[in-house]
Amino acid sequence: MNRASKHFRRTALLSTALVSGLLAVSGVQAVAAPVYQLTLRMIDRNGAVATANSRATFDVISLSGGGRESDVPAGSTLRLPADRYALVGSLITPRPGLDPSMAAMAHPELNLTRNTTVTLDTRQAAKVTANVDQPEVTGGSSAVEMGVRLGADQTQSMVFPFDQRFQEMFAGTLPGTSSAAFYFGASHRLEQPRLELFGEQPKRFPVLTATIGAPLPVGSRTPALAFGGAGRPQDLAGVEVRDRLVVLELPWDTTPETLAERVTTVRDHGGAMVAAWLSTTGAARQGTELAGQPGSRIAAAAAAAELSSKLTGSKAAGALALPTVQIAGANAERFAALARTGDGTAAMIARPEIRDAYELSFPATGRVPAQLEHSVRKSELAAVTMAFHGYSAESPSQVHAIHRVAGVRLGMSRLGYGTPGLVQAERQEYYTPGTWAFLNILVSQTPSVGGDLRGEELFAAGKSYRLAWNGAVTGPGFRGKRAYPADSPWAARTAQEINISIPLFSDGAGHTATADLDAPGDRGTTALYREGKLFGSQATPGRAVFVAPTEEAGYRLTTEAERDEPWAPLSTKVSAEWTFRSGHVQGPTRALPLLEVRYTPAVDLANTAPGGGTFTVPVTVSRQDGPAAITGLQVEASYDGGVNWQPAKVSGQDGRYNAELSHPATGSVSLRAKAADADGNTTTQSIIHAYRLR
Incomplete structure (x- = not known):
């Protein structure tokens, strides 16, 4: 949520007991750090001093311990122990007739050693924009992020979303300040808008809009407007709505069921479309509302609209009786006023799925750059x-x-x-x-x-x-590292553990995917054998932790996963086993020497290949822990779901091979492979229904 748009009711006074407790060191009680007053002030874009009632707040972060006080109203005075702090302030400045401007400013590092007043003057901030050399790319989402690095992979940050078509965003640092711990990012996801709405009188003006429910039919239209109040029968009595785009003014807490009911009423009166304006009478919500279909590319300002996700993600919204959009921002009120005249018109453009998109990122460290307008x-x-x-x-x-x-x-x-x-x-x-x-x-x-x-x-x-x-063939893959624990190998050895989390459903390009241990559609087992004897097993596909002796020994790891999901017609059963040697590891976690076999057949976007002839499948063999001398590869194919197997002709060397298959006319192809390296590591893997034939 945009922090500058919140309505803050809590006091800003920090409890000294929470931030300056006594420390016990070797049984000796240390003296509490001295406490000082920190007064936080902001000046808006018009030069006015923000008060506790303004939409202006601070986040205060301890650079030594990472403690944080959030959403402190500007004008507050805190009592804080002597320490180094990062301060980030944000505010909204109203603009008559326009969406408000937003600003975020930082003092990257304040060494608090006395009573101090910090004033952030947002008139010193720079405007944040981005554009590309494709004129039709005018829409999208943007965000400013300010944060501090507190340690390895540990950060604290504030993110401020905005839509540069309708809102101005400014960012900066207090002049003369910087910090090695501070970072900044301006991010922009730009594209040609999939949906645009304009009021046509007296001069065309754009309206912030997003689809609710099913997408609108592709094309341009210029519907006449009507104002339908709250959309109740009594509101529509005597109003000409037939074949018009009907604007409804609804409370911000309208439920999906109520919206569906009002849209149905408009349909029953002959209306063709609905524009829902969820009016926000409270100043705290002004400029922050916007609907957006979950998963769609919407303006970043939509993040704060709690109702939006309820409306667009509900069954009620999916069953709306008419094409419906939600409008927001300052121009929504202007659009509603045009509808009230009874003779206004709109222009609406709905486009198919956008095929050109831009992901732009402009990072900086130390302080916010002076120039934040980018033409790329x-x-x-x-x-x-x-x-x-x-x-x-x-x-x-x-x-x-x-x-x-x-x-x-x-x-x-x-x-x-x-x-x-x-x-x-x-x-x-x-x-x-x-x-x-x-x-x-x-x-x-x-x-x-x-x-x-x-x-x-x-x-x-x-x-x-x-x-x-999601390209075939989906199977075991070890590309990259695990996210948790951070940057750990997928299959690893520590001093006393063998920790396994194998991505059994990685796609042909190597993008990793593990089985879902919480979903009934993924089931299987993982077992570990030590010197030929079962050492342990767990009823989880590709995931297990074993406490292993420190002495080096030979191991065999087996795993199997069956997937029964409507969205997964391929790789319905994946099984693999590996042999390797492992023992006590000193220091960091070490990746196990497990071999990976990856197939990259030339399938189409439906994951099908030509049937009825010879077909060559490229195969690569590699090892999780680094380069290896691959000494052999055997590949077999099955065309009856793994009941019968036929050997394939394999050519190649050094981990890169081609397997020549003889495809029947239709059906699916299952694959099985055996591989080994010069260090004695081996693997056997099978994938049932690897790809289809056409």
Whole structure:
């Protein structure tokens, strides 16, 4: 939520007992740190001093311990122990007839050694904007992030979302201040708007809008307007609404069921469409409301609209009797006033799924840069073709992209805003050069995270890339590291443990995915044998922890996963076993020498390959812990779900091979492989229904 838009009711006085307790060191009680007064002031864009009643707040973060006091109203005086603090203030400045401007400013590092007053003057902040050399790309979402690094992979930050089409955003640091711990990011996800709405009189003006329920039919239309009040029968009596776009003024806490009821009433009176204006009479909500369909690319200002997700994510909204949008912001009131005249018109443009999108990130450390307006050319970015294999309209995907730079994570996805994936289609995207971490989430009616795919890519300016998601063949893969514990190997040895979390459902491109241990659709077992004897087993597919003796020994690890999900017609059964040697590990966790076999057949976006002839499948063999001398590979294929197997002709060397198969005309292909390396490590893996034939 945009912190500058909150209504704060709590007092700002910190309890000295909470922040300056006594420390016991070697049995001797230390003297409490001295306490000082810190007064926090802000000046808005008009030069007015923000008071406790203003929408202006501070976050105060201890740089030594990470303690944080959030949402302190400007004008407050805190009592704090002597320490180093980062201060981030934010406020909203009203603009008559326009959406308010927002500003965020920081004092990156204050060494509090006496009573101090800090004043952040937002007139000293710089405007934050971004545009690209594609004129039709005018929509999207933006955010400013300010934070501090407190240690390895530990940060505290504030994120301020905005829509640069309607809101002004400013950011800056107190002149003359900086800190090595401070970081800043301006993030922009830009695209041609999928939906645009304009009022047409007396001069065209845009309205912040988003679809509720099903997407509007593609095309342009210029409907006549009508004002339908709250949409009750008595509100519509005597109002000409037939074949018109009817604007309804509803309370901000309208339920999805009430909205559905009012839309039905408009339909019964002959209306063609509905624009729901959820009026926010409280100043605390002004400028922060906007509906957005979960998973859609909406303006970042939508994050604060609690009602939006309720409306668009509900069954009631999905069953709306008419095409419906939600309008918001200052121009929504202007649009409603136009509808009240009875002779106003609107212009609406609904476009198909956008195929060009931009993910821009402008990071900085130490302080906020003085220049925050960016004009970017395609040639300065990485061009990425996103290919979405095998997804369906019932179970699409949603892509989240995080820019990893200087030990922090930036990007619009930090706010939970993903971009909708396509259904068996491709699109072009452009990225700021650097390292990007991706999470491609399966949006399914089944409560499972088993279809989520993760990956990380390094992009260079002016280069072209292709990222294929969910492409066959799905099976065991060890690319990258585990997120928890941070940056740990998927299969690891510590001093006394063998810790296994194998991504059994990684796609053909190597994006990793583990079985969902909480979903009934994923089931299986994992077992470990030591010197030929069963050492332990767990009823979880690909996941187990074993306490192992320190002495080196030979091990055999086996795992099996069966997947019964409507969104997963392929790789319905994955099984694998590995042999390796392992013993006590000194120091950091060490990756086990497990072999990976990956198939990358030339399948289409439906994950099908030509039937009725010879077909070559590229196969790579690698090892989780690094380079290895691969000494052999055998591949077999089955065309009856693993009942009978036929050997394939294999050619190649050094971990890169081709397997030649003889496809029948139709059906599916299952694959089985055996591989070994010069160190004696082996693997046997089988994948049932690896891809289909057409």
